[in-house]
Amino acid sequence: MTTHEQGQAKRSGADWLLFVVGFVLFSALGFWGTPALLYAEKPQPFQFSHKVHMEQVSEGCKSCHSFREDGSFTGIPSTDKCKECHSDSPQGNTPQEKTFVEEYLNKGKPVDWQVYSKQPACVFFSHAAHAENAGLECKKCHGDHGDSEKLRTYQQNRLTGYSRDIWGWSILGMGDPPKRMKMDNCADCHRANGVRDACFVCHK
Amino acid sequence: MSLANRYSAGEHRFGMVIDIDKCTGCGGCTVACMSENNVGVLYDETDKIRSITWMRVYQVDNGKPFPETQVAFFPRPCLHCEGSHGHHTPCVSVCPATATDYDPQTGIVSQIPTRCIGCRYCVGACPYHARYFNWFDTPWPAGLERPLNPAVAPRMRGVVEKCTFCYHRYQRAKNKAFLGGGKVEEMDYQTACTEACPSGAITFGDLKNPNHKVAQLAQSPECFRLLERLGTNNKVYYRTTREWVRRLADNYLKDEKPGQVAAS
Amino acid sequence: MLPIVFEWHWDVGHFVFMGLFYLALGIIGGGLALAFKATMQDLCSGKDPHEHGHH
Amino acid sequence: MNWDRRAFVKFAVGAVVGLHASPLVPKLMDDSAIWTQNWNWVPNPEDGALAFANTVNPATGTGVKVCVIAGRLKGERLIRVEGNPEHPTSKGGVVPADASALQNLYYDDFRVKTPLILDQRTGMHVEASWEQALDLVAGKLAELHKAGQAHTVAALGTEAKTLDGELLSRFMAAYGSPNTSFNVSAADTLAMAGWAMTGDENLGFDLLGANYVISFGTPLLEGFGSPVAVRKAFAAWRKDFKRTGTLVQVEPRASVTASQADQWLACKPGTEGAVALGLCQVLIQEGLYDRSIAGAALGFEDGDKGMGFKTLLAKNYSPGQVAQISGVPVETLITVAKAFAKEPKAVAVCGPGNGGEPGRLLDFMAVLALNALKGNLGKPGGLVARQPLGLKPLGEATAYRGDKPRLDGLGTAKRPLGASDHLSLAKGALAGAPYKVNLALVAGGNPAYASPQAGVVRDFLKSVPFVVAITPYLDESSSMAQVVLPCGTFLESWGDSLTPYGGAVSEYGLHKPLIKAYDMVKSQGDVILALAAKLGGAVAQALPFAGAEAALKARTAGLGELAKLAKKSYVVQEKPAYGNLSFKTPSGKLEFFSMNLHNLAVKLTGEGGMGKVLKAMGVTAEGSAALMPHYEPPAALARAGHGRLVLAAVSSLRTPRGDQPITPYMIKVLDGDTLANNDQLVVEMNPQTAHDLHLYEGDLVKVTSTAGSTEARVHLFAGAAPGMVFMPVGLGHYASQNAYTYRRGGNYNQVAEATADPLSGLPTWGLTPVAVSKA
C-alpha cells in the first residue's frame, strides 16, 4: 500500500465532516426559508378590536356572527349588520372607526376582511352542527380571537392562497386549532368524539 | 330478500325509484342537476363520451319495425351501489387515494374531486358510466359563473366527478334541523332531479324508512335495478310494466326471463 | 400511509399492507445502511478498494 | 482538509440531504397539491343568504321559484330556477327551458347590455346611451310620420294579448300603421274552430279531469301548452304505478308521446283529421254518440244547407275509407272509438304541430266534432270553455284609423279569417304591393330566425332601411338592426303571460325584475312607453303610463294589489268552468255546419261567390261539406312522391319553442340523434326509406325544399314513418353571439315551407316536400 493511497483513504473519512456541515446549514435554511418565502403578509383593511365590541354586545359572538333561519351561518357580518349599532358618524374616536364609517358604512361598501379561518371551496363546515348541536364553544376552534384587541398579521400562502392558519403556525404542520385547521384536526376531534368520518360529512 | 335487508346496517339508505313509464325524456332532471351541481358546458358537447352529465337520460327503443316501434328512457344518476359486505361498490374499492367512500350511515357514495388524482380506475370499474372524468377545464365565460351554486364546489380538470344524491341538500336540511331541534323529514331532503321532474317519475327517500314513499314503491314486483345480476346491489330502482324495457336493464341468456334470476 | 393520516385505520388490512411495506423499506434501508457502514469501516481501515478482485 | 472537488461533492450531498430533512419538500408538495385544488381559473362561488322569489316563465308557462343568493361582498345573484309546487297548474317541476333560464340571463357575450347603434362605416354596433338611441328611433319615426309614411312602419311582436303585445299594438295604431304582426300559434286556430262551431274562442282540454285522451298529431308530451302542467295530468294517469288514464296518440312517428301512450295509431302524415272523422263515424254508426247536443246540432242531419255532417261521415269517412286514407286499420279505429265512447271522461285533443305550427283548422274542427259527439262539451274531463280573468284594457280601444291596407292582406277576401303573422307581412312587404316598409320594429322576438320560412323574414328585414330591435339578445334579428334597444329577460323585467295553449283554467302569470343583472337593461314595456313619450302627441296619449309597472298595475287592477300579485306571480282559476259551452253561434247551438263561416263568406262575396272564395281559401270540398269538419289532403303531400320525401319536425323539450333562444344546457342534453359530432344536425329516416335512397346511418345529406336547404346526418329510426324525413327544431343559430349555440345544426324553419292552411289562412309548415341527396 503506497502512502499516497493511504492518505487518500484517511482523508476520505475526515471530509465527511463537510457533509455534516452542509446538512446542518441547509436544513436550517429549509426550516427558516419555507415559511419566510412561502407566506406573504396581507394587511387588513383597517384595525378592529373584538374586545371592544364584545364589551358592547349582550350575546357574545352570536351578536354579530349569527345563524340564519335556515341554519346556515352568516360568518363575517355584513355592513348592514354593523349599521344596527353604528350610525353614520363615529361613536368612538379611533381613526379605524372613522375609516370604517366614512369609507365603508356610509358608502354601503362591504369590508374586504382577510379571513384567518377561511376554508377552501371543497369544505363544508356546519357551524350549526358544531356550535348548536354539539354545543362547542367558538373558542374551541377560533381560540381567543373574540377577545383580541387587534387583528394580528394575516399571512397568505403565495402558492395556494390559503391563510397561514390552515397549515398552522408550526411549519412542521403540528398543533391543534386555533393554531392549525387542516383536515386532520377536524378528524382527530371527530374520532375522539365518535362522530362518523365519511368524506361527505365535511366535503362538498 | 326484504328491501331493508338488502343493505348493511346503518341508519339510512337513501335511494330512488324511477318510473320509466312516467319518464318522458324531457331532460328537466339533467338540466336541473347540472344547474344545481355546477356542471358546466363545453363548447363542443356533441362529443358525448367526454361530456359530463351526472344525471344522464338514455333513450332506448324496442328495436321493432314501424309501426310497432317504441322508445323509453332510462334516467341514470349515480346508482350508489353498496355491493357486498356493506361497502364493496365497484368504484370505492378500487380508488387508490380514498377519494371516494361509502358512507355507512346514509349509503351514499361520495366523490371528492379535490382528493382525486385522476387515475380513472373508478371510471373503468363502473359499468353504468356514472363516473365522469374532467377531460377539460370547464369554461365559464364572462357572466356564466354567476349562477354557480356555492353549496357545491366547482371542479378542476383532471379529476373524476359524479352524482352525489345532492348531498349538500342533506347537509342543509340537517343544519336547519340542528337549529330548530327537529329531524330531517322526507321532504326536507330531496334531490334536484326529483324536484325538477315534471311528471314526478322520480321518488327519492330513505329505503330503510318504511314511512318513506320510496321504500313502499321499491317493494313492487315491477321494480328492478340496473345490472342487478352483477351484484352491485345499488339503490336506484326502476319500474316499468313493459317487458322489453325490463329486458334492457340487465343481461340475460336466451332462455332466461327477467325477474327469475338471482344476483350472482 | 402513516398512523397520523386520516385514512389510517388500525385494522388487518392496514396492518398487513403497511406492515409489509415498511418491512420492505426497512430491509432496503437497512441493507443500504449496512453497506454504508461497511464502506466507512473499510475507508477508515485504509483497505485497498480493489483487492476484492472482480465480482 | 482540502477544499477540492471531492470535498465539495460531499458538502453538496450534505446540503441536499439537509434541505430534504427540512419541511421544504413536503410543504411544497402539499402546497402544490393544494394549488391544483384552488386554481384561480376555477370559479369559487360566494356563499350567502338564500331566498326564493316566485315568477312565471312566459316561454313555458311554468310557475317557478327562483333562488336568490345574497353574498356579502358580491351582492345578489340568481343561482337556480326551480318549480313552484304552489302553482296551481304546473305544481312544481321544470323543463330544460326553465331550469337553464339563468344561462340566457347571465351570458354576457350573448346579452345586449346597452343600447347599440350601427356604425354605417364599420358595420359594427357601437354602445350608446338610452337618450341617444331613443332620440334616433323617435326621430326616424317622427320623420316618417311627418312625411305621411307612418303606415310604412311595421312592428313584429311576439304575443298579441300580453302586456307587451297590447302596448305594441296600441303604439302602432296610435302612431298610424296597420302593420303589426305577431307570432302565430295553435291558440289562434283553436279560437277559430271554437268560433266556427260553438261560438267559444277560449276552449281548453280538461286533461287533469280526463281518463281517456286521444291526441291528434300534437306533441302532447313534447311541447303542448304548459309542458309541466301537461305532465302533471300525464303523471295523474300513471299515479303510484297504476294506470288510471289512457292515452292514445295519432301521428306518423314513434315520438315520446306515441311511445308513452297506451296506444299509438301510426297514421300517414297529415291524416290525423281524417282519423278523427273516422272515429266520429264509428260513434255514429254504433249509436254511441251524444244525441242531446250533437244530435240536435245545426248541420248534423241533412237540411236546407245541403248534406248534413252525419251523411258526410257516412259517405266519406267510413272506417274503411279512413283506413284507406290514414293507414290506420279498421279494427283499430273501431276499438279506439268504442273505448273512447265507453270512458265517461274522455277527450280528444288537437294542438300545435311538432314544428310549432298552428295546426290545421279543419282538423281542429274534426276534433271538436268528435268531442261533441262524445258529449263531453263543458263536462269534467272534456272540452271546456275558460272564463275570462278580468284583465282591464289599457285604455280606450285604439285601432288603426287610416285607409292603408295591411301588408299581409288580413281581413280581405283573400284572407278573411285569421290572425297576423310575420311571414305574410314579410311577403307582402317584399312584394312591395301596395307599398314597402321603411322602418321595422322587432319587439321581443327573433323573427329572422324563428318565424316560419325564416329566410323570407330575414330577406324582408334586410330590405328594410331602418330596423329597430328591442331584445335581450344578440341574435339573428338584432344583428340586422340599426338600433338595438336592450330589454330584459323575464327574470329582470315586468311583464305577463296568459293561459298556455289548451289550458282548462284561465291563468295569468306575472313576472317582475328579480335582479338587476345589467344596469341599463329595461322592461320591454318601458322601452315602448319611453318611445311613445318621446314621440308625444297621439301616441303618448294612447299610452299614458310611466312605465311597464304602471301599465301592469292598470291592467291587473281587477286582480288585486300589484305588489301582492307580483309576489305571488300568478292568478289561476281553481277549477275549469264546467257546464255547457256558451253556443254563441248564429243558431244558438252547436254547429257542424258553421254559420259563422258561412256568414263571413257571404258578407265578402254574396251567396253566389261563396264557392269561389272557399276555393281561394284552399278548400276543395264542395257544397255544405266545405263549411263542415272534413278532411283536405295537405297540399304538400300532393307534391311529394317521385323521389321526394315529406319533411316533418321533431319536437322536444330539449329544444326551445318559438323565439326562445336555446341555452347551453339544452344544447348539452341533446343526444347524438339530434346533434351529431361536429355539431351537425341529424335527421331521422325509416331504415327502409333510407335503404331505397341508398343512404346509411351517419351519411351526410342535403335536405332541400323550395324554401331552403340544410345539411344533416342521417339517423335510421324504425319509428319514423316511411317516406318521411324528420328534423329537430330550434337549432341552427347562424348569427348569434352565443358561443355555445352558434352554428349548432341547421334551422328547421329555413327548410320547412309555409303554406296557407285551408280556411284559416294561417301559415302552416308541418309538412314539406323535400329532396334528400348525399352531400
Added chain:
Amino acid sequence: MDDSKFWPQGVTRCKPGAFIAWMVVCLGLLGWAGLSAFLCIFKGLNQTNMNDYFAFGVWIVVDLAIIALGAGAFFTGFMTYVLRRDELKNIINAAVIIGFICYSGAILMLGIDIGQPARGWFGFWHANVHSMLTEVMFCITTYLIVLIVEFIPLILENRQINKVPDLAFFAHHLHRIMIVFAATGTFLSFFHQGSLGGMFGVLYARPFAYRAGIVIWPWTFFLFILSAIASGPSFTTLIVMLTEKVSGRKLTTHKVKMLMGKISAYLLSFYLVLKIADTLYWANVTLPKMGVTFGDLYAGGPYGTYLVWLELGLFGVVPALLLLQRRVRESYGLMALAMVLNCCGAVMNRFVFTIQPLAIPVLPFEKFVGYLPSWQEWGISAGVIAYGLIVFSLAYRYLPVFPQEVELNKG
C-alpha cells in the same frame, strides 16, 4: 473526441460519431414525448383520445406490457442470488438494467397518465389499502428503489468512477448483500405483477375482466405473475441478442441464453395450462351467472375471437412448444423467434385486459365506441422506448454489463 477511457476494461465500442448519431435519433423521439408530455400536463388529458368509455388507453397497455417484460429483472435476480444459479450472473446485469428501464419508464408514464400529477403522492399518503392499484403503486415504487440499489453497483463499476475508493467500497458491499435486495425485489415484484392482474380481475361489474379467485385475489392475480415471469426472461434474452446483433460482439455464451429460454419455456407452459383452465371456467361458469355469453364479449368488430387464438395459440402454445425443445433453443434464430412470440403474448394479454373490458359495453343499451390513440399518446409511448434505448445504450457503452464479453471476443 475519445471516450475510450470510460469504456469497460478490455472491450471496444463503436466510434463516438456513430454513437452520437444514434443518441440524436433517440433524443428526437424523446423530444416528441417531451412535447406530448408538456401538452398533456399543461392542457390536460383532452390531448389524448381517451374518454369516459376508454378511461385507460394505450399508455396503460404499454405500462402493463413493459412491467411484464421487465419481470426478467426480478426473476433472474431471484434465480441468480436466491436460487444460486451462478451461470445467470452473466446476464443478470442486463436484466437489472432492463428492469430499471421498464419500471422507471412506467412510473414516468403513469405520472402523465393521471389527471392531477401534482397530487400523485395522495395515492401513497392517503392510500386505500383495499385497492389493487394502491398495491401496484406501492410495490412498483418500492421495487424501483430496489432496482436502483441493484443498478448502483454496476454504475459504480465504471472504470473511472471505480477509481474513487469510497464508491468502490460501497459498490462492493452492496454486491455482498445483493441477495437481500434480490429477495425483497422478488417479494415486491411478485405482488405488484399480481396486483396488476388483480386490478382487472376484481372489476366485478365488468364481466370481461372479472375472475373468481381465492380470498382477495382473483385468478388474474396469479396468471399475471406467471405470464410476467414467463415472458420476462425471454425479453431480457432478446434484448441481449439484439445488442449482440447491433454491436457485432458476443456478449454471453449461448448456454446462458438457452437457460433463459428453458426457464421461459417451463413457466410459459405452466402458465398456459392455468390460463386455458381459467378461460374455460370463466366462459362456462362465471359469465353465464352474469347473463353474458363468451360470444357476446367477442361479438366481432375489432375485438373478435381471433384475439383468443392469437394470444393463446400463436403467441402462447406455439412459443411454449418451440422453447420446450432443446433443438429450438440451440438455434439462435429459432429461439429468438419463439421468444418474440412469447413476448407478443404477454403484450397481447395486457392489451386484452386493459382495453377490451372497457370497450365491451355492460349495459345492454350502451353503445360500442371506438378508440385510437392520439399522436400525443403515441409520443409518450415512443418516448418511453427511446428512454430505454438511451439508458441501455449508455449502460452498454460505459458499464461492464456483460462479464463474459472480454472472454468471448478475444482474438
